[in-house]
Amino acid sequence: MEKAVLITIGDEILSGNTVDTNSNFIAAELKNIGIKVTQILTISDEIETIKEALNVAFETGDLVITTGGLGPTRDDKTKKALAEYFNDEIALDEVTFNHLKGYMERRGRADILERNKEQAFVPTKSIVFQNHYGTAPCMMMELNGKLSYSLPGVPYEVKPLIKDQIIPYLQERFKLHYIHTRIVSVVGIPESILADKIEDWELALPENIALSYLPVGTRVKLRLTASGDNEEQLKQITEEEIQKLLPLVEGHVIAVSEDKIENILAEMLIERNLTISTAESCTGGELAKMITSVSGSSKYFHGGIVPYATEKKIKILNVSKETIDQFTVVSEEVAQEMAKGCQELFETHISLSTTGVAGPGKGEDGKDIGTVYYTIRINDKAETFKLYMPHLERVDFMNFVSQKVIQDLVSLLINS
Amino acid sequence: MEKAVLITIGDEILSGNTVDTNSNFIAAELKNIGIKVTQILTISDEIETIKEALNVAFETGDLVITTGGLGPTRDDKTKKALAEYFNDEIALDEVTFNHLKGYMERRGRADILERNKEQAFVPTKSIVFQNHYGTAPCMMMELNGKLSYSLPGVPYEVKPLIKDQIIPYLQERFKLHYIHTRIVSVVGIPESILADKIEDWELALPENIALSYLPVGTRVKLRLTASGDNEEQLKQITEEEIQKLLPLVEGHVIAVSEDKIENILAEMLIERNLTISTAESCTGGELAKMITSVSGSSKYFHGGIVPYATEKKIKILNVSKETIDQFTVVSEEVAQEMAKGCQELFETHISLSTTGVAGPGKGEDGKDIGTVYYTIRINDKAETFKLYMPHLERVDFMNFVSQKVIQDLVSLLINS
Structure with a gap:
């Protein structure tokens, strides 16, 4: 299974001002296509810190996705760190500039400022994924077969970039495993008693099925995650395990598929x-x-x-x-x-x-x-x-x- | 200024199933008492990974706070990692056991299971902060003057532990700097134009005042963070800077204090x-x-x-x-x-x-x-x-x- 590391860049998250929801979204999307997030690093907006995080991330990840640090303002340093890390230079990208110009014009702001033009400067080795909902482009870089994507930090811009562009690209590029997830929602049993009730079943689960306990309020979600090459088979063995589980927690199960x-x-x-x-x-x-x-x-x-x-x-x-x-x-x-x-x-x-x-x-x-x-x-x-x-x-x-x-x-x- | 690193342990966050709101809460509380969070590591629930993260965290932090991985179920390994990292053994703590017993009895569950009793086993070197809203205790460990706290992952349990017990303890223990934050909310100016308008002012800010741009929808929050020894003086210089800022963005400011x-x-x-x-x-x-x-x-x-x-x-x-x-x-x-x-x-x-x-x-x-x-x-x-x-x-x-x-x-x- 491919492994990904997410890097969240921004002092506003470290200071407790903003909750990082991007990582959650990206991790769930990657999981759907069989890529596992092994680590999330949240770091401050400094060139050296970003370079160091890229180093750490590439030690374990085949794929690194950074969010944040690409806005038009002074406290954004990601692009410089990227160029330094990948030993590259930053130059004006005409395609990106034209995209940016069109974007601004459609919003009635034909007066592109110098500071906005700067956003069309990208590392020369990067492949740009244009951002249709903001001014900071997404840059893909490659190093020894490992991939990095740098995205802006605004969730409304991150979601379409990930969903419409990056996920399809990754699916195309990697031959990916199948992942199948089922969630069984249990109410009216405390987590510790539940764990006792299903212990034997849990220990006997096939190796390619992982179980997690996710308590939400007074409900416990039991998540089964199966991975393998044959999608139909995964669905079947997961269903079989759920059928074994249900009698053990009879009267307490409120759902065997939906999550929320x-x-x-x-x-x-x-x-x-x-x-x-x-x-x-x-x-x-x-x-x-x-x-x-x-x-x-x-x-x-x-x-x-x-x-x-x-x-x-x-x-x-x-x-x-x-x-x-x-x-x-x-x-x-x-x-x-x-x-x-x-x-x-x-x-x-x-x-x-x-x-x-x-x-x-x-x-x-x-x-x-x-x-x-x-x-x-x-x-x-x-x-x-x-x-x-x-x-x-x-x-x-x-x-x-x-x-x-x-x-x-x-x-x-x-x-x- | 004291530095803290937060470690979030749990596959449910890496898999995109749960949004990590604990880090946000803890970072904001620490900031209030002048402790800066320099990094947040989100890692999986494995003993070696947790030990490694503790290593990385203590390289830069005086204080490490972990959340997650302390529940009564099988996928929780934090305590073992703690004991191994601090070269300690795990043993039953009588005070914690009695607390747990009382907690369970008040909830009408006098039948303490073996699995719950396990929660009263803690590293022998740890100082326990009792959890009044759950069964997993908070453990404080110390190594060469550096501190670690290990908390459960449930937000409802984390908040009172941090607010009522850990923050007062840290305030008592460290002589802490003062931090003063003001947020000016600006509407109707895109971030890039705003940055141009206030560039000269920003560059002339005193060294102990940091500025951040935090866009929320179509609003931009300008956050000034001042740090130093004299609280009154901090308030005064921040107010002076805001008074210089206001004429530059006249007609666009909707608030100079509140955040949301x-x-x-x-x-x-x-x-x-x-x-x-x-x-x-x-x-x-x-x-x-x-x-x-x-x-x-x-x-x-x-x-x-x-x-x-x-x-x-x-x-x-x-x-x-x-x-x-x-x-x-x-x-x-x-x-x-x-x-x-x-x-x-x-x-x-x-x-x-x-x-x-x-x-x-x-x-x-x-x-x-x-x-x-x-x-x-x-x-x-x-x-x-x-x-x-x-x-x-x-x-x-x-x-x-x-x-x-x-x-x-x-x-x-x-x-x-």
Whole structure:
């Protein structure tokens, strides 16, 4: 299997200002075509540091992909490091310059500045992959049969470069192994107990199947990765192993193919012809966002509401003022009435509601930070759950609760 | 300044399955107390690889923090690598075992399995920081005055360990420099033109102030980082430099302190006593989620609605059927009516609406994928904008549009 090393260049990642999402995207794309990322190096924007990282990377990798450090501004030094490392010179590339000119003109900026023109200067040995969504070109270099690609750092530019240009090129160039991945999602068993339950099965897995435990909230994803030359055979042996696994974790498996919980839900809703809506207080729109992030979700998602102000819960969702006065806004009773009102407003089979205190600071009505009630209503049956997660930061809290609500809905649907 | 190297251990990150958010969090926390992260190594879960990474890390770092590889399951090898690297043995730590026992009992799982008990085995030279939100303890080791911390990989466990235990310990132990950071957010100037405009100012910056350009969507964040011994003086010279910068980018600055656009908006809304609501179609709840992710947002956010099904736009937001029939759902006219209906429903000064086609696949009414109209309504004035972003993936599209809508609102508020 070909091995790749990713180098992320940029002080904004080392300083904690930006999360590196490029590496995640690139690693997943490479994996699909059978190239394994063995290391990711995140380094600062200095010529010597970049050269040293290239050295380290080529020790183990057949393929090195760098992101970042190619913008038009002063703190970008990748190109110089590339030229020095590959013992090359930088010169104006006419094709790249014309591409850049066209790019700027289409955006109504015919006045190409000196600083932009600099972006058409590339190492003379490089092969350029033009960037259609930004001004920094992607440069491919080759050294003793090893390949390097240097990309800009902006995720919107990285994705099409990787997907539309680099991946097809690599597939063409290397004769690549097949990789087959399956993910089994397990709920309701702590990781350690799960590990005990499936230990014998795990130890008996064929050598070309690797198992990983990926905990997400209260769910554990078991990932099987099989590699080999025969695609059909890989699919078959993986399926066989999953069939051996399932009886060991009976009653706890919520999906044997899809990965993300919102995709698992999507499959179930479409298959059963069910519609859904959301009424969110403490999750603030995250539930709706998760559900709509799935392509085609308009088939089953009628809509969502975030009635943040208490009087909006009363006015739009018909939550009764008496219930709120008696039990406070963060209560089982209000969660139930929200779900009922939501179901009526959006006319759906299923409705989900959340009410809680995300914090920080003291919550409404003196309720403790981290408390949340959520209701899952399916037709005329409703179940309400309580969670208490005081240690989570606000954004993590919103995400954790949303994940858990959808996960519980999936469990309920399976067992109904 | 003390230097730190972070080591992220785990195949789930190298395979593109999980985004590494721990490094971002840890780097930002260390920076606050004047410790600079010089490198982040992401490596696979193998004993030799981990030992090698420790070697590399200690070459440049005074402090090494590892995350991942401490769970109760089979694919975790960090502890063994630690013991081998520090030439130590692993033994049961009674205090840790009792802590673990209490942790399990509080969760109603008195049956501690052998596999969990293993988690109380630590290198004998280590100092343990107990984990209050999981079963894997944090271990501190010391070698020739250099420090290493080994943490589990789950973000919910990492955050409190870093914030409540490790940061206070490091502050106590090292006499640390002060760091002062300010971020100036600039809109409406491409990065290259901005760089030209402020070149002279940038070159004349004092040596202890570093400048970075951080582009986010169509906004550029200029980050000034000052370091030194005198906190008051740092604040003063940074402020002086910002005062010199402002006239150079007049009319383009939307904030000189806060970082995230939703926080910038929060400040403005509170200061001006304005309330806001959202009506989202193609952003699916992301706008509401961004706004509510700010602590205290209930002061100004009355609520949001995601009327995904067309008839819900008509029923809940009073969008007229005729308008939809004449102009289609994805149109300037529908965006305007959605914003008006939203403002009335939630009784707010400001309302935001989005309607578009996030893709992939052909959109409703044959509209092109990537087209979006959004309206910003402030009291009785409304402005509608169009964006066309066909190259963005669904989730990026939802995020980009939401960022841009809030950014444009901030610009409108500044200039009103």
